[in-house]
Amino acid sequence: MRHCLIVDDSDVVRKVAKRLLEEFHMTSTEAESAADAMEACRRAMPDVILLDWHTSPAMTSHDFMSLLRHTPGGDQPIVIYCTTDNDHGDITRARQNGANEILMKPFDKESMGKKLRAAGLDGIV
Numbered sequence: 732m733r734h735c736l737i738v739d740d741s742d743v744v745r746k747v748a749k750r751l752l753e754e755f756h757m758t759s760t761e762a763e764s765a766a767d768a769m770e771a772c773r774r775a776m777p778d779v780i781l782l783d784w785h786t787s788p789a790m791t792s793h794d795f796m797s798l799l800r801h802t803p804g805g806d807q808p809i810v811i812y813c814t815t816d817n818d819h820g821d822i823t824r825a826r827q828n829g830a831n832e833i834l835m836k837p838f839d840k841e842s843m844g845k846k847l848r849a850a851g852l853d854g855i856v
Contacts, residue, residue, distance in 0.1 A: 733852065734775075735759045738768040738795070739783040739813070744836070748781055751843050755855055765795035769802075776804040779852070781834070784814035784821065796828040809850040813838065 735757050737748045745761045752759045757779070762768035765786040771777075780799075786792045792812065799805040812830035814821065815837075822833050832846040847855040 733757045733778040735779040735781060736762060736768060736771055736777040736808075737781045738762045738765060738786065738792075739781070740764065740786065741783075744783070748838075748843075751838075751840050754840060755844065755847060765790040765792060768795060769798060772799060772802065772805065772808070777808050779809045779811065779847070779850070781811050781813055782830070784812060784816065784825070793824060793828045796825070796830060800829040809847075809852065811846050811850065 735752050737745045737759050739745050739748070740763050749759050749761070760771060762771050766789060768780070769790070782792050782795065784792055786795065796810060799808070809831045810829055811832045811834050812825040813834045813836055817835070825833065831850050834842060834846045844855055
């Protein structure tokens, strides 16, 4: 079973994402900040990371992706960058820092499923 790390400072968003991921037969863990997410990745690298665009000033989502991609095994997770802003510059920067897909918030099962399939995950209905 694939495992997803949900990184978002909103408890509500993490709960919604967790519920949707369960429908895709994925397990998940949660992190409230990019720094917490980095620690979680060091303990056990997930298959997928849902990463909120706004984490914390101490470690931005872009800092996290750059650090992740330079960590042993950090080239493997599919990073889905979740944002409410359709800012072309930010999205381009996210892709340059290692995001595989961009998912606009608020998301639902259909939009999440499309991004998981687009990222190459087999068996996503």
